[in-house]
Amino acid sequence: MATENGPVMVAEPVVALERPVALPVQTALVPRSPSVVARIGDGLAKGLLLSTGAAVGAQIAMRVDAQLNPHPLPHQMAALLESPVRLAYRNVGDALGLYGIEAGMTTLDLGCGTGLFTEELGRMVGPTGIVYGADIQSAMVEATRKRMVAAGLADRGALHHTGAYSLPLDDGCIDVAILIATLGEIPDRLHALLELQRVIRPGGRLAISEEMPHPSYMAGRSVRRFAAEAGFVFAGKTGNPFCYHMVFTRP
Numbered sequence: 593m594a595t596e597n598g599p600v601m602v603a604e605p606v607v608a609l610e611r612p613v614a615l616p617v618q619t620a621l622v623p624r625s626p627s628v629v630a631r632i633g634d635g636l637a638k639g640l641l642l643s644t645g646a647a648v649g650a651q652i653a654m655r656v657d658a659q660l661n662p663h664p665l666p667h668q669m670a671a672l673l674e675s676p677v678r679l680a681y682r683n684v685g686d687a688l689g690l691y692g693i694e695a696g697m698t699t700l701d702l703g704c705g706t707g708l709f710t711e712e713l714g715r716m717v718g719p720t721g722i723v724y725g726a727d728i729q730s731a732m733v734e735a736t737r738k739r740m741v742a743a744g745l746a747d748r749g750a751l752h753h754t755g756a757y758s759l760p761l762d763d764g765c766i767d768v769a770i771l772i773a774t775l776g777e778i779p780d781r782l783h784a785l786l787e788l789q790r791v792i793r794p795g796g797r798l799a800i801s802e803e804m805p806h807p808s809y810m811a812g813r814s815v816r817r818f819a820a821e822a823g824f825v826f827a828g829k830t831g832n833p834f835c836y837h838m839v840f841t842r843p
């Protein structure tokens with residue numbers, strides 16, 4: 593066939609287009625539907641992220657609240673005091689050994705909670721010693737009472753349902769008082785420490801221990817400041833910021 597420009601060349605028309613063509617790029621662009629396993633994995637990862645975020649948020653909220661508005665750990669959460677996680681870093685006997693508890697002593701566990709430390713105190717002071725427990729929540733006092741009865745130690749002391757500002761104890765009757773994870777829950781720390789100063793005998797000891805998982809955790813320097821203000825003399829510290837023990841003497 594001819595045109596104005598000369599003959600038309602028709603070279604290899606349709607045949608070339610009909611050859612199979614490899615289209616690697618195009619293939620890669622086609623979205624593949626994820627497998628069921630991948631979708632489950634995705635869902636789990638998102639769920640984990642969300643629950644971790646919620647747990648961290650709840651922890652922060654609890655801590656801010658506890659610092660702005662000190663209050664007792666609700667007795668409904670008492671199981672936390674004896675959770676395996678806590679017992680992994682809290683060795684009750686070792687702690688009381690650090691505080692110099694001996695047979696025949698008169699001791700006080702202020703903020704006794706479920707009696708985790710009260711029971712061991714009762715054992716360490718022996719039949720000639722005395723252990724007082726005090727707590728602002730009656731449910732906690734009851735838990736400690738049951739525990740002491742079950743351990744056969746009920747006759748070694750007395751438990752009081754009372755706040756820290758006015759203890760039903762005579763002046764200077766205590767050799768060693770302990771405050772475990774409790775000072776930060778008391779709104780007027782100085783008031784509580786002055787009351788302890790009253791009931792601890794001259795030369796007696798006050799042991800304070802704090803642990804980070806507790807929302808009302810108090811840093812060591814803050815504890816030292818309050819104790820000094822109440823007239824206690826710093827005698828030593830052991831542990832680490834996560835869980836530490838401080839001992840003070842009453843001049």
Ligand SMILES: C[S@@+](CC[C@H](N)C(=O)[O-])C[C@H]1O[C@@H](n2cnc3c(N)ncnc32)[C@H](O)[C@@H]1O
Binds near residue numbers: 726771
């Ligand atoms: C975190 S718990 C620790 C219990 C226990 N010392 C232990 O370590 O297993 C603190 C306890 O202190 C008590 N508490 C808080 N404020 C108090 C106050 N003002 N007077 C007496 N007890 C108080 C709470 O009721 C609670 O049982």
